[in-house]
Amino acid sequence: KQEVTQIPAALSVPEGENLVLNCSFTDSAIYNLQWFRQDPGKGLTSLLLIQSSQREQTSGRLNASLDKSSGRSTLYIAASQPGDSATYLCAVMGAGGTSYGKLTFGQGTILTVHP
Amino acid sequence: NAGVTQTPKFRILKIGQSMTLQCAQDMNHNYMYWYRQDPGMGLKLIYYSVGAGITDKGEVPNGYNVSRSTTEDFPLRLELAAPSQTSVYFCASSRGLAGYNEQFFGPGTRLTVL
Numbered sequence: 001k002q003e004v005t006q007i008p009a010a011l012s013v014p015e016g017e018n019l020v021l022n023c024s025f026t027d028s029a030i031y032n033l034q035w036f037r038q039d040p041g042k043g044l045t046s047l048l049l050i051q052s053s054q055r056e057q058t059s060g061r062l063n064a065s066l067d068k069s070s071g072r073s074t075l076y077i078a079a080s081q082p083g084d085s086a087t088y089l090c091a092v093m094g095a096g097g098t099s100y101g102k103l104t105f106g107q108g109t110i111l112t113v114h115p
Numbered sequence: 116n117a118g119v120t121q122t123p124k125f126r127i128l129k130i131g132q133s134m135t136l137q138c139a140q141d142m143n144h145n146y147m148y149w150y151r152q153d154p155g156m157g158l159k160l161i162y163y164s165v166g167a168g169i170t171d172k173g174e175v176p177n178g179y180n181v182s183r184s185t186t187e188d189f190p191l192r193l194e195l196a197a198p199s200q201t202s203v204y205f206c207a208s209s210r211g212l213a214g215y216n217e218q219f220f221g222p223g224t225r226l227t228v229l
Contacts, residue, residue, distance in 0.1 A: 004157070031212055036220075043205065044158075044220040051215055089157060093212070101165070101212050102173065103148070105157030 002027045002099040006090055006106035013080055013113055021075040021109045023090030028068050031093040035064050035075050038087045038108070047088075048075070052095070080113045087111070116141050119221035121206050127227045128196040136191040136224050138206030146209045147189040148218065149173075149181065151202040158205060164189055196228045 003026045013019055023033070032051045036044040048057045048064040050073070056065040063076040077084060090106045092099075122137045140147065145166045150158040150173075160173030164183040178200055180192040189208075193200060206221040 032215070032217070034217055041225075043222040046217055046219070049215070049217045091158075091218075093218075095212075101146070102160055102163065103158075103207075103218055105150075105159075107155070107157045 001097075002092060002094050002102075002104040004090060004092055004104050004106040006088075006109050008109060009107070010110040011112070013111075015080060015082060015113055015115050017080050017113075018076070018078050019080055019111070021077070021088050021090075021111070023073040023075070023106055025071045025073075025092045025104070027092075027094065027097065027099060028071055029094065029096035029099075030068065031095045033064075033066055033073050033090065033092045034103070035062075035073075036089040036091065038089060040086075044089065077111075080111075082113050082115055084113050085111055118142065119206055119208055119219050121204075121221035121224050123224060124222070125225045127229060128193075129229060130196060130198065132196050133192070133194050134196070134226075136193070136204055136206075136226075138189045138191065138221060139187050140189075140206075140208040140219070141187065142208060142210075142219070143186060144208035144210050144219075145186070146211060147183065148207040148209075149179075149189070149191045150205045150207065151175065152205060152223075153202050161191065161204075193226075198228050200226065201228045202226060 050066040149161040162181040
């Protein structure tokens with residue numbers, strides 16, 4: 001059974017800092033990995049999708065990497081801003097076993113960027 | 116495109132009542148999913164469908180039922196609501212299982228069972 005873990009559970013940083021959010025997964029048989037942002041009381045916004053054959057994806061100040069063999073992904077946020085404050089969720093789409101075709105989520109990292 | 120839409124946005128149920136959460140997508144996606152999110156937690160898969168007429172259980176299916184009669188709609192039925200079903204429910208869809216296919220999420224339904 002696929003399990004996804006995100007570290008840290010919460011992070012508080014001053015504005016302008018570069019930061020890294022971590023995601024690990026137990027089964028490397030995946031189609032892709034997605035990073036989502038969730039604001040309080042809101043739905044999920046897709047930030048980046050990395051296919052299993054890719055190593056990284058970039059969008060603006062965000063960069064996500066994937067090391068499928070070691071079961072790890074990182075989300076790098078450059079020059080953080082108060083508007084980046086949200087919960088960040090990592091999810092993997094299974095490509096084998098009981099996780100086939102299913103998205104398994106981590107529990108999220110709550111990010112607070114203070115001015 | 117409206118994407119994935121969900122109704123209602125909020126609902127309060129009494130224990131033992133039933134209701135249907137509606138989900139629709141206009142992207143002609145084959146795959147549709149229902150998740151629940153409890154406070155401070157990630158999302159857990161309830162049911163999913165790979166096409167009209169085909170559904171299967173996810174991680175937490177007990178107390179729920181689904182049907183998929185059309186490509187566009189994937190309603191979630193709660194029978195005999197219990198306090199443990201208090202949660203936020205998200206519907207999602209995707210084109211298929213290729214690596215480039217992301218899941219698109221609806222805005223969610225916040226359900227409270229008292």
